[in-house]
């Protein structure tokens with residue numbers, strides 16, 4: 536199985552989820568400006584939509600769209616799906632909200648030349664969505680005691696919020712720290728060069 540990704544992009548959620556699921560996977564970076572992969576392949580031949588994520592399954596099938604990729608990973612690892620009879624539906628509901636109401640709201644921040652006005656409007660809209668989540672957030676994860684693939688996706692959008700100076704409610708700042716400290720999350724961040732070390736600072740060896 537191979538995940539096509541871009542550094543720090545929404546595909547980071549899939550990398551986290553794949554590690555949390557304990558699945559064996561390789562990763563290939565895509566340059567989103569040239570649409571070429573790090574091995575020199577034309578990414579559009581793999582995903583004609585030209586954007587990440589794209590997950591190539593062991594039988595060669597290719598899954599695209601972050602909601603679908605995360606749902607597929609959750610399908611392999613039921614521990615990453617919320618408990619209860621409506622667990623799978625609640626998960627889809629959360630993934631759709633993060634994707635369409637939050638992730639897509641960041642567009643002006645990823646669009647070169649977007650105006651300050653557009654970015655300020657986007658930041659206000661995203662903050663409103665985060666406030667909605669913060670009022671309903673479980674403890675310590677989105678759905679309570681169980682980490683799910685929705686946490687991986689929300690975490691990535693909170694990273695972007697920090698990066699672009701979008702205001703985050705205090706409850707979500709604490710939640711962000713909680714997720715960032717998870718072992719598989721640290722591994723994923725380190726693999727993309729977004730932190731220096733996968734181990735928590737307290738146990739990091741020196742010298």
Ligand SMILES: N[C@@H](CCC(=O)N[C@@H](CS)C(=O)NCC(=O)O)C(=O)O
Nearest residue numbers: 544545546567586587588600601602
């Ligand atoms: N609808 C897609 C959108 C994915 C998406 O926005 N990917 C971004 C990175 S976070 C990307 O590859 N952007 C480059 C582009 O759209 O050209 C999904 O939900 O998976």
